[in-house]
Every structure is written in structure tokens, then in C-alpha cells.
Amino acid sequence: MPDQMLVEPIQADPAALTCRTDTHHGHPHTAAMSALRSALDTLGVAADRMAWKDYEKIMRTIEPLIGAGHTLRHFDYTHSAALQPGTVERLRSDYTVRLAYTEWGSPLQPTLLCLGGIANSARRFDYLARALAPDHHVLCMDWAGRGRSGWLVEQSDYSFEGNVAQVLALIRHKRLGRVTLLGSSLGGNVAMRVAAEAPELVDGLILNDIGPFIPTERRRRRAEAVARHYVFRHPAQLFHRTGAAQKNDGPVDDTVLLHNSFHQTRWSEENGGRVYRHDIRALQCYRDGASRDHDQWDDWQRVKCPVLLVHGMMSDALLDTTIARMLDKPRVSVLHVPDVGHTPTLSDPLHIEALRRWLAAPQPWPVESTIGWTAGADRILFR
Template structure:
């Protein structure tokens, strides 16, 4: 936060309403090396098979290849942790966590197809849950990994459960960030209505307002975290004379089309045999208390409760990262249930 204050002082900051995109870029150049420095952006060719193209007429179904992007942190000689984001997240959302854990782990954070810096799929219906599972398995094959720990936020956690259920030999441990085998329809529909739209931010203040409203339940995270996440989740679009979200809107519209019913994965859940850490945002409307109770009937499951936050804690707070590090070091010694607070109160200047 000190770096952000210094950057705001240098541009003579008066209010968010008077900030220009030029000012915004100056600020990001100041604070980004302090957060994202140390990673390498990589890509590999992912083949989207004809079997994963149900919405395409049969005569047009063919295997095709797109680049999938991921960030790499730490040494490949260390145990591998793969981080998988939510439906509209970019890989860079995990920078705080990845940077801290890269001292002891080889951390890979993937951009789903149609998000972040990955390529786009040919048809809206290609953005299926099964396609996401295939992308994770493709990354594991590409890196020639034998066993990994999967950390998944929201959609990423749902996909991680499916991978752990179908390929148990590949998954050593599982961290689920505020997601379980059941998500109620009302929550899915509300989220879909919010994200499946084309937003154009023609002034920084519009981006701050939208991000602040969307992340109102993110807990006491400060402006630096929100700036970092919103910067990597958007890009400049000359045609629209503003910043737009860095994703293919069809991917979000495909999610909306499937959000008319509950999401259930209890069959997957019962097949998972590895150690599991469940991170619970205590204000979450996606991970219900009844779901947690049912999940805890399974052995080798620990729950970490995080107060004052809703769905998917940002995992940027040092206390939260330390708890994940402790679990990774000795999951069998971790308590069945524990609660962790926050390092301090949120300091908000821009995102009010």
C-alpha cells in the first residue's frame, strides 16, 4: 500500500474521478513489479478435440489447437502446485499466493481458454466444464508432471474435484477455495447475470466503481490487491476507447446458459481419496453450511474458516497464505476446523 500511496503522490492524485488512463498506467508500472515480479509467462498448444464440440454440426467438427497461457513460479525441482481460477478470473489473480509459495513450490497458474492471455475457442458451446477438465490434464501432460496439488477457486475448484476423481494417480492434495460439490441455482444465476455482459470502462473511475461493487464481499483487502486483480482482468481496447474484460464473452454466456439449475458433484466427491483443505468465506452464498457439514463426513478433510469475506477469498493476505503453507507442509497435522483472521483493516482510496 505504501508503493501505491507514493505513486498517487507522484501524479498529484486528487480524486479517482479526475484520474486518467495515463495516470493509471503510471501507477501500475510502479506497483506491478512488487507483486508479479518473479514469474514467467508461458504458453503451450492445447488441442480441443472434436469430442468436446457438442454444439458444432458433425461435418464441421475437427480437432483444432489454441494456445493456453500460464504463469510459472519457482523451481521445477520442487513439488508442483497448480492454481485454477474462477469463471472470469485470470491467472495473475494468484500472484500474491504464488510469489510467497514459490520459495518451496513450483507454482503454475493457468488462464482458462477464452480468459486472460489464452486463445479463444471456436464455438460458444465449446466452453464446457469437460473442456476445462481437459485443459488441466493437458497442462499436466505438457509439463510432464507425475503428481500435483490442485488449488481451485470456484469453477477451478469444481474442475479440480473432477480431475482428482477421474485421475487420482495425478492428484496428491486438493485445496478448494470456497467451493464444494453443491452450488445452489440462485447463486449461479445471480453470478451469471453479472458476468455475462460486455463492459466498457472509458474512465478509471468507472473501473474502480465496478470492481469495488463486484468485490464488496472480498473482505478487508486494500486498493493494491484490487488494482492488481482488475488490471490483469482487463485490457485496453482501442475500438471501444476504454478497458474491457480480458475474456471471450461467449465463455461467460455459455456459463449463463448452464446456470439454470443446481450444480452437483457428489459422485466426484465420494471418489476423491486425497487430503483436502476447504477454505470457507464465512459470508459466502456459494458454499453453504449444510454442504460443509456433509463434506466433513469424509475423512482427511480440513476446513479453514475466513470471517468477513464472501465467495472465494483473494488468498492475498499473509495470514491466509501462511495457513495454506502450513497445511501444505503437514496436512495430516492440520486441525479439522480452524479460523484465521486478517492482517489489518482495508485501506481504500480508489475502490470505495
């Protein structure tokens, strides 16, 4: 694998941007795509005529090939009265909510704690976690109000400070030593705050297409898109919506989009279709705060650990000016990924191998490097 991967200085041959490989035996992509093709052939239905029973048959076929090896766990998180600004004072009190996380690998190995975006599920990290599990203890958390976690009492309880508290609570619950934090979008911003406030807990940061600054206009567009209630009454609607929403995900295959959309949604008998697996109030709270720039440069200045910044080169959330300013800090490297927008899925074998190599030896590492994609990604449903 390493000899097929590209991690070169940015000044290298531009052809590096399209470096690809066809051979990644043992990775779940190959088996899952084969299983998907076989299931579609057996069902004999087109995507636009698929029923939910067909969709369920497909997911029962491919999901074990992707998510095998994890354990779903929960712990009780106490949401402090101090983090309840929208509750009248006489009603404020600490309360407990059940938070979910997936666990991969042995606790005897170095710990990688993965934190998703505003509307992500912990299962979005399955490809990465499964590949790293032989050498790492990987934990992937569902934020309160998302995925398999419980919901908070008030909309205003879904605050940035509350997310920070949830991460620290999981670290305490698992009695972890020092960890590496991997954060996508919101998760990366939270990871920066944890590294700034509790440097004794953090060995390193992997920031997936996020920096200390996000312009207002970008935040507003994202907030308007996610802070709505969607009901998918037919699989074709889910394929269309997910395909449109993930149009900048790069050359990933159908199994990645199926897997992520499956765990991001659930069946709702009341609505007669699948709905997003989150408390809509959490996303509406984010929308309410998206009327201004996100500025975290003070936190960034306090980060002392090594940092790997993964940059989707079509991203509108991580600006070139932000990257340049981040690179002024020592022990910061950026890995550019072409043909993809905000938050690469981290499911491609080449990208996973790059993260594995950085985790093993963050220093020395090129200040800037680029990496291509594995060849052969197929789109059958999400076109």
C-alpha cells in the same frame, strides 16, 4: 510468522476471528501500498478525475512489486472433436488453441497448480504464488477464452469437460508427477473432477470456497452479472465497478483490487476504454448452464486425497449444509475466514501462511479452524 498466525479449533475463543498482525516485512503489500501513496501524491489527482495515463503510471509503479518472479508461458492445447457438441458433425475436428500459464519457482519442488474462477485471470494468484515459490513449483493457468489464453471456436466448446481437458493437457505438457490442485470456484469444481478421474495425478486439493453443490439461484445471479460486455471509459468507472463487484472480498487493500482488476481487463482501442480480458461467449455459455443446481457429489465420493476447504464465512456459494456433508469424508479440513464472501483472494499473509502449513503437513490438521486478517488494509481508490 507462524507464532503470529491463528489456526485453532472452531470451539476456541471467538476473539480468534479477529486475530490480526501488523508486521509482515518483505510481503509485497507494504511496498506496493507505499508506492501507490507516493504515485498518487506525485500525480495529485483524485480518483474521480484520474485519466488513463495516470492509471498506467500507477500500475507501472506497483505491478513490479507484486508480480516479479513469474514467467509467462504458453502451450498448444488440442480441443478434441468429442468436446464440440454445438458444432454440426461434418464440421467437427480437433483444433489447437494456445493456452497461457504463469510459472513460479523450481520444477524440482512440489507442484501446486492453481485454477481460477469463471472470469478470473491466472495473475489473481500472484500474491500466493510469489510467497510459495521458494518451496514450491507453482503454475497458474488461464482458462481458454480468459486472460492471455486463446479463444475456442464455438460458444458451446466452453464446457466443464473442456476445462478438465485443459488441466490434464497442462499436466501432460509439463510432464508433471503428482500435483496439488488449488481451485477457486469453477477451478475447484474442475479440480474435484480431475482428482476423481485421475487420482494417480493428485496429491491433495485446496478448494477455495467451493464444494460439490451450488444452488441454482446463486449460479443464476453470478451468471447474469458476468455474462455482459462492459466498457470502462474512465478509471473511476473501473474502480466503481470493481469495488462493487468485490464488496465481499474482505479487508484487502487497494493494491490487491488494482492488481486483480488490471489483469482482468485490457485496453480496447475499438471501445475507447478497458474491457474484460475474456471471450464473452465463455461466460454466456456458463449462463446457459446456470439454470440448474451444480451437483458434483458423485465426483466428491471418489476423491481420496487430503482436502483443505477454505470457507469465506459470508459466502452464498458454499452452504453450511454442504460443508457439513463434506466433513463426513476423512482427511477433509475446513478453514473458516470471517468478513469475506465467495472465494477469498488468498493474498493476505496470514491466509497464505495457513496454506503453506497445510501443504507441508496436511495431516494432522484440525477438522475445523478459523483465521483472521492482517491489520492495516487501506482503501484509497476503491471506497
